Amino acid sequence: xxxxSNPIAFSRGxxxxxxxxxxxxxxxxxxxxxxxxxxxxxxxTPIHGINLTEAWLDLRLLTAEYHPYNxxxxxxxxxxxxQRIKGILKDNNASSTAAYLFDDQVSNLTSSTxxxxxxxxxxxxxxxxxxxxxxxxxxDDDKEEWWKEEDGTPSEPHGVLVNAHYDSVxxxxxxxxxxxxxxxxxxxxxxxxxxxxxxxxGLVLLLNxxxxxxxxGARAFGQHPMSKFVHSFLNLEGAGAGGRAAxxxxxxxxxxxxxxxxxxxxxxxxxxxxxxxxxVRSQTDYVVFNGAFGYRGLDVAFIGPRSRYHTDQDxxxxxxxxxxxxxxxxxxxxxxxxxxxxISPDSESHRAIWFDVLGxxxxxxxxxxxxxxxVALLVAGPIILILTLAVLLRFDKLYLFSSTHRVHTxxxxxxxxxxxxxxxxxFPLIMIFAAAAxxxxxxxxxxxxxxxVHSSPWPVWAMMISAFLxxxxxxxxxxxxxxxSALTRAYGFGWIFFGWxxxxxxxxxxxxQFQISGxxxxxxxxxxxxLTTWLSYLELFSLPKKNxxxxxKAQGSEDSDTSRPASRPGSSRQVExxxxxxxxxxxxxxxxxxxxxxxxxxxxPREDEESTTKSAIKKKIxxxxxxxxxxxxxxxxxxxxxxxxxxxxxxxxxxQLGFYLVEALHQTGQDGSSVFLAYLGIAVITxxxxxxxxxxxxRFSWHIPIFLLLVLGGTLAYNLVAFPxxxxxxxxxxxxxxxxxxxxxxxVSLLGLPPFVQSAIENVPSAAxxxxxxxxxxxxxxxxxxxxxPQVAGSSAYVYSRAPxxxxxxxxxxITNQAKSTSTxxxxxxxxxxxxxxxxxxxxITSLHVHGQSSxxxxxxxxxxxGSKETRLWSRTWNRTxxxxxxxxxxxxxxxxxxxxxCLWSDVNQQGVIPAFDEVAHxxxxxxxxxxxxxxxxxxYKSFNITR
Numbered sequence: 001x002x003x004x005s006n007p008i009a010f011s012r013g014x015x016x017x018x019x020x021x022x023x024x025x026x027x028x029x030x031x032x033x034x035x036x037x038x039x040x041x042x043x044x045t046p047i048h049g050i051n052l053t054e055a056w057l058d059l060r061l062l063t064a065e066y067h068p069y070n071x072x073x074x075x076x077x078x079x080x081x082x083q084r085i086k087g088i089l090k091d092n093n094a095s096s097t098a099a100y101l102f103d104d105q106v107s108n109l110t111s112s113t114x115x116x117x118x119x120x121x122x123x124x125x126x127x128x129x130x131x132x133x134x135x136x137x138x139x140d141d142d143k144e145e146w147w148k149e150e151d152g153t154p155s156e157p158h159g160v161l162v163n164a165h166y167d168s169v170x171x172x173x174x175x176x177x178x179x180x181x182x183x184x185x186x187x188x189x190x191x192x193x194x195x196x197x198x199x200x201x202g203l204v205l206l207l208n209x210x211x212x213x214x215x216x217g218a219r220a221f222g223q224h225p226m227s228k229f230v231h232s233f234l235n236l237e238g239a240g241a242g243g244r245a246a247x248x249x250x251x252x253x254x255x256x257x258x259x260x261x262x263x264x265x266x267x268x269x270x271x272x273x274x275x276x277x278x279x280v281r282s283q284t285d286y287v288v289f290n291g292a293f294g295y296r297g298l299d300v301a302f303i304g305p306r307s308r309y310h311t312d313q314d315x316x317x318x319x320x321x322x323x324x325x326x327x328x329x330x331x332x333x334x335x336x337x338x339x340x341x342x343i344s345p346d347s348e349s350h351r352a353i354w355f356d357v358l359g360x361x362x363x364x365x366x367x368x369x370x371x372x373x374x375v376a377l378l379v380a381g382p383i384i385l386i387l388t389l390a391v392l393l394r395f396d397k398l399y400l401f402s403s404t405h406r407v408h409t410x411x412x413x414x415x416x417x418x419x420x421x422x423x424x425x426x427f428p429l430i431m432i433f434a435a436a437a438x439x440x441x442x443x444x445x446x447x448x449x450x451x452x453v454h455s456s457p458w459p460v461w462a463m464m465i466s467a468f469l470x471x472x473x474x475x476x477x478x479x480x481x482x483x484x485s486a487l488t489r490a491y492g493f494g495w496i497f498f499g500w501x502x503x504x505x506x507x508x509x510x511x512x513q514f515q516i517s518g519x520x521x522x523x524x525x526x527x528x529x530x531l532t533t534w535l536s537y538l539e540l541f542s543l544p545k546k547n548x549x550x551x552x553k554a555q556g557s558e559d560s561d562t563s564r565p566a567s568r569p570g571s572s573r574q575v576e577x578x579x580x581x582x583x584x585x586x587x588x589x590x591x592x593x594x595x596x597x598x599x600x601x602x603x604x605p606r607e608d609e610e611s612t613t614k615s616a617i618k619k620k621i622x623x624x625x626x627x628x629x630x631x632x633x634x635x636x637x638x639x640x641x642x643x644x645x646x647x648x649x650x651x652x653x654x655x656q657l658g659f660y661l662v663e664a665l666h667q668t669g670q671d672g673s674s675v676f677l678a679y680l681g682i683a684v685i686t687x688x689x690x691x692x693x694x695x696x697x698x699r700f701s702w703h704i705p706i707f708l709l710l711v712l713g714g715t716l717a718y719n720l721v722a723f724p725x726x727x728x729x730x731x732x733x734x735x736x737x738x739x740x741x742x743x744x745x746x747x748v749s750l751l752g753l754p755p756f757v758q759s760a761i762e763n764v765p766s767a768a769x770x771x772x773x774x775x776x777x778x779x780x781x782x783x784x785x786x787x788x789x790p791q792v793a794g795s796s797a798y799v800y801s802r803a804p805x806x807x808x809x810x811x812x813x814x815i816t817n818q819a820k821s822t823s824t825x826x827x828x829x830x831x832x833x834x835x836x837x838x839x840x841x842x843x844x845i846t847s848l849h850v851h852g853q854s855s856x857x858x859x860x861x862x863x864x865x866x867g868s869k870e871t872r873l874w875s876r877t878w879n880r881t882x883x884x885x886x887x888x889x890x891x892x893x894x895x896x897x898x899x900x901x902x903c904l905w906s907d908v909n910q911q912g913v914i915p916a917f918d919e920v921a922h923x924x925x926x927x928x929x930x931x932x933x934x935x936x937x938x939x940x941y942k943s944f945n946i947t948r
Contacts, residue, residue: 006636006637008636008637008640009636009637010634010636010638010639010696010699011699012699012700012701013701014640015639015696015699015700016699016700016701016703016704018640018643019643019647019693019696019700020704022643022647022648023647023651023690023693026647026648026651026652026655027651027655029358029652030358030651030652030655030656030659031659033358033359033656034656034659034660034663037243037244037320037322037323037325037326038263038264038322038325038326038359039322040052040321040322040325041325046329047191047329047332048191048194048196048197049187049190049191049192049193049194049197050187050190050191050328050332051187051190052321052324052325052328054187055183055184055186055187055324055328056316056321056324058084058183058186059175059179059180059183059316059319059324060316061080062077062080062081062166062174062179062182062183063168063173063174063175063179063315063316064173065173065909066168066169066170066171066172066173066174066907066908066909067166067167067168067174068167068168068169068170068212068213068906068907069167069209069210069212069213069216069835069836069874069906070170070213070834070835070836070874070904070905070906070907070935070936071170071906071907071909072907072909073907073909074130074167074209077166078130078132078166078209081132081166081182081186081207082101082103082132084186085101085132085134085186085189086101088186088189088190088193089101089189089193091190092190092193092194092195094193097137098136098137098193098198099134099135099136099137099189099193100134100135100137101132101133101134102131102132102133102134102135102224102226103132104129104130104131104132104133104220104224105130105876107128107129107131107220107221107223107224107854108126108127108128108129108220108223108852108853108854109126109127109129109216109219109220109222109223109853109854109857109860110124110125110126110127110848110849110850110853110856110862111124111125111127111219111857111860111861111862112124112125112860112861112862112863112864112868113125113214113864114864114865114866115864115866120866121844121864121866121867121868121869121870122863122864122866122867122868122869123214123868123869123870123871123872124845124848124862124863124864124868124870124871124872125214125216125871125872125873125874126848126850126853126871126872126873126874126882126884127210127214127216127219127220127872127874128220128874128875128876128877129208129209129210129216129217129220129221129223129876130209130210130217130876131206131207131208131209131217131220131221131224132166132206132207132209133204133205133206133207133221133224133226134185134189134204134205135147135202135203135204135205135226135229136189136192136193136198136199136202136203136204136205137198137202138159138198138199138200138201138202138203138339139198139199139200140158140200140201140342141154141159141201141202142154142155146225147225147226147229152225153228154228154229157228157229157230157231158201158202158229158231158342158343158344159201159202159203159204159226159229159230159231160199160201160202160203160204160230160231160232160233160234160335160338160339161204161205161206161230161232161233161234161289161295161297162184162185162188162203162204162205162206162233162234162236162331162335163181163185163206163208163218163221163233163234163235163236163285163289164178164181164182164184164185164206164207164208164235164236164237165178165181165182165207165208165209165210165211165212165217165218165285166178166182166207166208166209167209167210167211167212167213167217168212168314169212169310169931169932170906170907170908170932170937171310171311171312171735171908171930171931171932171937172309172310172311172312172314172931173312173314173315173316174314175238175241175314175315175316175318175319176238176239176240176241176242176302176314176319176323177237177238177239177240177302177309177310177314178211178236178237178238179238179316179319180236180238180245180302180319180323180324180327180328181236181237181238181327182207183324183328184236184324184327184328184331185205185206185207185236185331187328187331187332188203188205188331188332188335189205191332192335192339199336199339199340200339200340200342201338201339201340201342202229202339203335203339204226204229204230206221208220208221208285210874211284211285213836213872213874213935214872215283215284215285215287215288216874217285218285218288218289219288219292219860222288222292222293222857222859222860223854223857227293230289230293230295231295231296231343232255232295232296232297232338232343233289233290233295233296233297233298234258234297234298234300234331234334234335234338235284235285235286235289235297235298235299235300235301236300236301236327236331237284237285237286237299237300237301237302238301238302238309238314239282239301239302239303239304239306239309240302240303240304240305240306240308240309240314241302241305241308241309241313241314241315241318241319242302242304242305242308242318242319242320242323243302243303243304243305243323243663244264244266244302244303244323244326244359245266245300245301245302245323245326245327245330246266246267246268246271246300246301246302246303246660247259247265247266247267247271247298247299247300247354247356248267248271248272248275248284248286248299248300248301248303249271249272249275249276249286249298249299250269250272250297250298250299250352250354251290251295251296251297251298251349252296252349252350252351252352253349253350253351253352253364253365253366254296254343254347254349254350255296255297255298255338255343256298256352256354256364257337257364258298258334258335258337258338258341259298259300259330259333259334259362260354260362260364261333261334261336261337262329262330262333262334262362263329263330263333264326264329264330264359264360265330265356265359265360265361265362266326266356266359267300267354267355267356267660268354268355268356268518268656268657268660269352269353269354269355269517269518269520270355270518270657270660270661271303271660271664272517273516273517273518274664276515276516277514277516281671281673284299284301286299292859292860293859296343296349298334300327300330300331300334302323302327303660303663303664304663304664304667305663305667305729306664306667306668306671307454307667307670307728307729307730307731307732307929308929310732310931310932311730311732311929311930311931312921312929312930313730313929350366350367350368351366351367351515351517352364352365352366352367352517353365353366353367353370353517353520355520355653355656355657356656357652357653357656358652358656367511367515367517370511370517370520370523371508371511371512373523374504374507374508374522374523374526375508377504377523377526377527377530378501378504378505378508378526381497381501381526381530382501384530384534385494385497385530385533385534385537388534388537388538389537392537392540392541395541395545396545396546396547396548397540397541397543397544397545397546398540398546399418399420399487399540399543399546399628399630400420400487400490400491400537400540401420401421401424402418402420402421402546403417403418403419403420403421404416404417404418405418405546405547405549405550406550407547407550407551407553407554414554416549416550416553416554418546418550418628418630419485419628420487420628422483422484422485422487422628423479423483423485423487423488423491423492424487424491425491426476426479426485426488426491426492427488427491427492427495427496427694427695428495429475429479430472430475430476430479430694431472431495431687431691431694433471433472433475434468434469434471434472434475434687434694435468435687436471437467437468437470437471438464438467438468438682438683438686438687439680439683441463441464441467441683441716442464442676442679442680442682442683443676443679444720445460445679445719445720446675446676446679448720449719449720449721449722449724450669450675450724451669451670451675451724451725451731451753452719452720452722452724453662453666453675453678453679453682453724454666454667454669454670454675454724454725454729454731455724455725455726455728455729456718456719456722456724457662457663457666457678457682459715459718459719459722460679460682460715460719461662461682461686462711462715463711463712463715463716463719464682464683464686465686465690465708466708466709466711466712466715467712468686468687468690469690469693469697469705469708470705470708470709470712472690472693472694472697473697473698473700473705474705476694476697476698476700477697477698477700479698480698484626484627485627485628486627486628486630486631486634487628488695488698489536489639489642489695489696490533490536490537490539490540491695492694492695492696493529493532493533493536493642493646493692493695494533494536496529496532496533496646496691496692496695497526497529497530497532497533500522500525500526500529501526503519503522503525503526504519504522504523504526506519506522507519507520507522507523521650521653521654521657524649524650524653525650525653525654525688528645528646528649528650529646529692531645531646532642532645532646532692535638535641535642535645536638536642539634539635539638542633542634542635543630543631543633543634544630544633546630549629549630553629639696639699643692643696646692647692647693650688650689650692651689654685654688654689655685655689657685658681658682658685658686658689661678661681661685662678662681662682665677665678665681666678667729669753670731670732670752670753671732672777672778672779672780674779723927725756725927725928726927727926727927730926730927730928730929731752731753731756731927731928731929732752732928732929732930732931733750733751733752733757733760733920733924733928733929733930733931734750734751734752734931734932734933735748735749735750735916735917735920735930735931735932735933735937736748736749736751736932736933736934736936736937736938736939737749737787737790737914737916737917737937737938737939738938738939738940738941739790739805739938739939739940739941740805740941740942741805741806741808741809741940741941741942742805742806742942742943744805746786746787746789747784747785747786747787748766748767748784748785748786748787748916748920749782749783749784749785749933750782750783750920750930751777751780751781751782751783751933752780752781752783752928753779753780753781754774754780754781756928757774757780757781757783758772758774758781758783759925760924760925760928761783761785763923763924763925764919764920764923764924765919765923766785766786766787766788766916766919767785767787770785770786771785772784772785773785787915787916787919788915788916788919789804789915790905790913790914790915790916790938791912791913791914791915792808792833792834792905792907792913792914792938793807793808793831793832793833793834793905805940807832808831808832808903808940809829809830809831809832809837809901809902809903809940809941809942810829810830810831811827811828811829811830811901811942811944812827812828813825813826813827813828813897813901813944813946814826814946815895815897815946815947815948816885818890818895818948819890820891821889821890821891822846822887822888822889822890822891823887823888823890823895823897824885824886824887825885825886825888825897825946826883826884826885826886827839827882827883827884827885827886827901828881828882828883828884829873829881829882829884829901829903830879830880830881830882831879831903831904831940832879832903833878833879833905834878834879834903834904834905835874835875835876835877835878835879835880836872836873836874836875836903836904836906836935836936837873837882837901837902837903837904838870838871838872838873838902838903838904839870839871839873839884839886839899839900839901839902840869840870840899840900840901840902840941841868841869841870841871841886841888841897841898841899842869842897842898842899843869843888843889843893843894843897843898844866844867844868844869844888844889844893845863845867845868845869845871845886845887845888846863846867846887846888846889847862847863847886847887848862848863848868848871848884848885848886848887849862849884849885849886850873850882850883850884850885851882851883851884851885852883867888867889871884871886872935895947895948896945896946896947897944897945897946897947898943898944898945898946899943899944900941900942900943900944901941901942901943901944902936902939902940902941903936903939903940903941904935904936904938904939905936905937905938905939905940906932906935906936906937906938908937914937914938917930917937
């Protein structure tokens with residue numbers, strides 16, 4: 001009677017089906033987490049005081065038009081927000097002792113940023129704020145209204161700040177950047193001013209204005225009395241339109257524990273490392289609150305799709321209610337915890353390692369815990385494995401690293417071949433070829449169709465995975481065919497542990513020396529690899545003792561009839577004598593074509609041998625899959641336990657990390673960054689995720705690999721020839737129009753990736769028939785042509801004489817003081833229908849004073865140490881005239897001061913105000929999006945050269 005096969009045996013059928021099903025299920029879950037959002041709650045009021053219907057309506061009203069700081073719509077949004085907050089407080093019957101609204105029309109600040117190096121001049125900024133601040137008093141807060149007193153100070157700075165900026169860019173509606181954050185704050189005001197929801201520690205809810213142009217609103221907050229009360233913060237931001245809001249970065253473990261209370265946490269500490277090392281160019285208000293003011297806090301932001309960031313697709317339709325709920329639910333939970341527990345100014349902060357698990361759970365540990373666990377594993381792991389090998393040796397079951405075993409017979413010592421070295425070097429050799437495949441494909445795509453990952457990251461993932469698995473399977477099956485070994489798993493997992501042991505050492509060094517904590521996955525991978533390797537060693541205890549096996553083998557070889565194995569039933573292949581002398585010392589370097597690996601058969605039991613005892617059958621049964629004869633007693637189920645130990649945790653952790661990084665990087669090429677890092681990241685993560693399968697791949701049947709080969713061919717062809725952009729994944733072209741207000745030169749330019757920027761300009765009517773001049777800017781090109789006249793200051797359209805321009809900007813400048821080494825000049829500058837101008841200097845200035853400015857904030861000096869060659873001026877009122885005093889080193893740069901006076905215009909809500917922008921936005925192909933190249937869509941300038 002035929003026996004049923006073992007459904008979890010280490011054979012082709014079970015291994016192929018089970019491994020494929022588990023990998024497919026895990027990857028499907030990861031993709032679902034990446035592309036989908038948690039479902040909306042059934043009730044529109046899921047939390048007491050939170051109303052999703054109201055929030056969604058507010059978001060649509062807020063983002064109806066572009067509202068940059070330098071636009072009239074910005075004033076309308078400001079007034080609307082003030083009235084909304086007053087209405088919320090009135091609806092909740094919040095008394096003046098429970099909540100205060102500050103419409104800050106007073107704060108101003110002169111600050112600066114340094115250049116990219118100590119020899120590069122920085123930028124100075126004078127800014128007048130229009131921040132909206134709501135203070136919800138906590139139960140433990142001071143009862144006195146200290147903020148009304150001159151130089152008033154709270155008894156203890158334990159307040160929690162929640163921040164979002166309500167200005168948008170000039171080319172985007174600002175739904176995720178930062179409309180969802182603003183609406184979340186409105187809902188927090190509603191929630192925390194309802195009776196029984198009062199916070200224990202006071203809550204400061206800041207809607208700042210001017211983030212997009214230099215983080216100006218957050219800097220201006222430092223001049224408000226409530227800034228003295230804050231100790232921790234939550235910053236809400238956005239860099240896309242839709243998707244999940246991720247924890248970008250965190251200052252320490254204590255505040256991160258508050259975010260861990262979110263119902264749908266998302267993010268990884270790797271993103272914080274990227275900001276810290278300067279790999280991410282853009283910044284958020286986080287750097288002001290933490291870097292300048294010293295607050296401890298969190299940065300939560302949408303990370304994609306980046307192709308919609310700062311474009312007209314950053315609007316509510318592309319954002320969706322689910323994205324709103326994802327950020328809002330995180331904001332409520334985090335703020336509740338921060339205000340409930342409070343963070344003492346005297347408490348010690350510890351750097352943290354954190355990452356989410358499938359968007360549902362959150363892992364958090366202090367870095368010194370990571371360090372201790374890693375050191376423990378680095379020391380204990382090898383010791384345990386060595387001790388296990390020693391016990392195996394003591395029990396005479398250490399077949400690893402054993403070529404032969406000598407048995408004493410009447411004829412003397414008789415060496416019996418064990419073939420224990422077989423498969424020792426198989427894993428690293430296979431990995432060399434398998435890993436080379438995705439890395440080579442990454443380089444190929446980068447050279448032949450560099451931006452395909454912009455719109456098609458999933459075909460790139462499919463190509464990399466297919467290439468790695470097929471190549472690894474091919475070489476694994478070939479090696480198993482010519483030299484089968486029952487120790488393939490034991491050796492393979494040993495190599496994996498050794499490799500990750502080394503990677504963990506590097507991760508520890510980077511964490512200790514550079515505070516880079518993103519190597520946390522090395523600890524998880526190393527731990528699972530250690531356990532899997534240890535299980536391989538424990539499996540060897542199921543083997544017979546080497547001396548017993550060798551003795552039986554030697555005695556059997558003396559029988560002339562039984563020493564020669566018979567043909568395998570059902571196979572035409574004949575097996576050879578196992579005792580050939582030339583196989584005694586076979587190693588991995590031995591010829592692959594020698595057939596000693598298939599000579600381990602004993603005669604199969606025939607059907608008429610049913611009377612044979614079970615032990616006799618076990619001795620006679622063929623070694624599994626033509627492997628060494630002594631392997632017949634290995635546990636069939638151990639592979640599945642090893643698979644469960646090493647695969648799921650690493651697929652989840654590394655897979656989610658890979659998808660997260662690719663989402664953040666795959667559309668950064670349009671910003672001037674190299675996308676090779678995205679391709680390389682996909683290749684490396686693919687290798688890491690699927691390398692645990694390599695020790696088992698020789699058990700895969702041909703069906704799945706051949707299917708993967710077909711996938712590889714199809715995706716490779718698509719990735720090489722497909723157009724890299726689409727209507728849903730557009731390439732961004734950066735618009736700017738510059739006008740010489742004295743000579744009438746009018747230049748429109750688009751900055752973008754070649755040759756796509758040139759292709760887009762071919763569709764613009766005003767550029768037709770003109771010479772379009774293109775100049776390289778890093779790995780992009782700026783292409784310029786003469787465009788139609790803007791009407792930003794009331795001039796008529798399409799008038800090319802210089803007369804209409806001259807009155808747009810007025811300035812005068814004169815030297816007021818000249819000493820031996822320094823000179824001082826005063827500028828008066830104003831522009832029509834704008835509240836933003838700037839002064840550009842050929843030589844750096846060393847000091848700056850704007851008439852009417854507040855006292856200097858030592859945390860934010862007005863001029864950096866190496867000087868400033870640009871001074872930006874922002875006013876809360878229109879048509880402002882600025883009076884600016886500057887000083888420069890005349891001994892080094894001469895007594896003359898040359899440069900440009902510039903004014904900016906950024907409002908395109910009304911059709912025809914900037915016809916060049918309207919034209920470009922209308923006529924470029926659907927695969928291109930228009931965004932701003934600078935603070936001003938239109939810059940008008942006049943040159944100056946002043947001397948005594």
